[in-house]
Amino acid sequence: MRKLCLAVCVAAGLLTACSSNDESQQPTAAAPQPAVCNGPTVEIGGAEPRYEPLNPSANQDYERDGKSYKIVQDTSRFTQAGLAAIYDAEPGSNLTASGETFDPMQLTAAHPTLPIPSYARITNLSNGRMVVVRINDRGPYGNDRVISLSRAAADRLNNSNNTKVRIDPIIVSQDGSFSGPGTVCTTIAQQTYALPDRPDLSASSAPQPAQPAADVRPISNDTLQSDGAAGAPVGGSGFLGAPTTLASGVLEGNEPAAPVQPQPTVAAPTPAAAPVAAAPAAAAPVTAPGSVQGSAPASAAAPAPAPAATASGYVVQVGAVSDKARAEQYQQRLVQQFDVPGRVTQNGAVWRIQLGPFSSKADASALQQRLQSEAQLQSFITSAQ
Numbered sequence: 001m002r003k004l005c006l007a008v009c010v011a012a013g014l015l016t017a018c019s020s021n022d023e024s025q026q027p028t029a030a031a032p033q034p035a036v037c038n039g040p041t042v043e044i045g046g047a048e049p050r051y052e053p054l055n056p057s058a059n060q061d062y063e064r065d066g067k068s069y070k071i072v073q074d075t076s077r078f079t080q081a082g083l084a085a086i087y088d089a090e091p092g093s094n095l096t097a098s099g100e101t102f103d104p105m106q107l108t109a110a111h112p113t114l115p116i117p118s119y120a121r122i123t124n125l126s127n128g129r130m131v132v133v134r135i136n137d138r139g140p141y142g143n144d145r146v147i148s149l150s151r152a153a154a155d156r157l158n159n160s161n162n163t164k165v166r167i168d169p170i171i172v173s174q175d176g177s178f179s180g181p182g183t184v185c186t187t188i189a190q191q192t193y194a195l196p197d198r199p200d201l202s203a204s205s206a207p208q209p210a211q212p213a214a215d216v217r218p219i220s221n222d223t224l225q226s227d228g229a230a231g232a233p234v235g236g237s238g239f240l241g242a243p244t245t246l247a248s249g250v251l252e253g254n255e256p257a258a259p260v261q262p263q264p265t266v267a268a269p270t271p272a273a274a275p276v277a278a279a280p281a282a283a284a285p286v287t288a289p290g291s292v293q294g295s296a297p298a299s300a301a302a303p304a305p306a307p308a309a310t311a312s313g314y315v316v317q318v319g320a321v322s323d324k325a326r327a328e329q330y331q332q333r334l335v336q337q338f339d340v341p342g343r344v345t346q347n348g349a350v351w352r353i354q355l356g357p358f359s360s361k362a363d364a365s366a367l368q369q370r371l372q373s374e375a376q377l378q379s380f381i382t383s384a385q
Helices: 001-023 149-155 324-338 361-375
Strands: 042-044 063-065 066-070 081-086 106-108 120-123 131-136 146-148 164-172 186-188 314-321 343-346 349-356 380-383
Touching: 001 380, 042 380, 063 380, 106 343, 120 149, 131 149, 146 149, 146 164, 149 324, 314 361, 324 343, 324 361, 349 361, 361 380
Parallel strands: 042 186, 081 146, 106 131
Antiparallel strands: 063 066, 081 164, 106 146, 120 131, 120 164, 314 349, 314 380, 343 349
């Protein structure tokens, strides 16, 4: 009997020692340490993280194909690396685990165990690209992939189906602050989709038409500089390719109008009389070739309009460029905008853009003021050649 009691006491002592040893070897739960950045901080974009309550039905532990999956409860300690799949289903063809319609153009992803909805920073480990995605679905299953990215997210990362990525969750607090592994050495780009206030279209706030300037000041080349020979000459032969230096004022005084040389035309023969020379057509403003505006109608005595080169009057020159096609395109746009004739003339290595001709200086001056007030374009008036 005494031996039996001794054996029981020894057994009880051994059990107590084993129990105390097991308890001392159990790991203790340590508080998560704040993430520390040891490198430069970069700004990343993507889905904009915001606080969202967890979906009750999508955050329960579950089994699939004989394998158990436990939802991650503490994402501050979670990070994962592995191959990423690309989910290429048609838009609206499926519902996600969160009950939302799948859209491949949204920056979303599916993960087997991360909370739904939640956010994570995805890094392409082959090129360093990063993007923020919203976890709103479960998967992938049946392969060696750790996450399934939407087409939009994969394109932002330049991913393929054989690209290795790292997953770092981003925790969003109720006050909107961010924390978690996904914020280490990165800041999340804040975005806004707020529209501007609607304009007030009442009569009181309608913009008043711009008044033309009371005075027109002369244009000077003195401050212009040119590094090459192409383009308009500077400080010598006139502003924007004009053939001579401008005098004070808006009218170019050193360029007298060339006399108009009338070109006789032959009228159609009639049975009653021999052919006679028709009187020269009166000089009138016409549209230069290439303009989208129509030519001025010819008189009954002259079946064809006079060429632009023989027109007299005034033109408004708005610029000169070294490319003829560019000059013609610019001239046509101005002709359409201001509903006036126009032309492009060559002066050495440049092509001058001119509007007109006009029969009176007053008409040319009125267009010059419109160019200044409506399009903020500098110009000058010169004689039509």
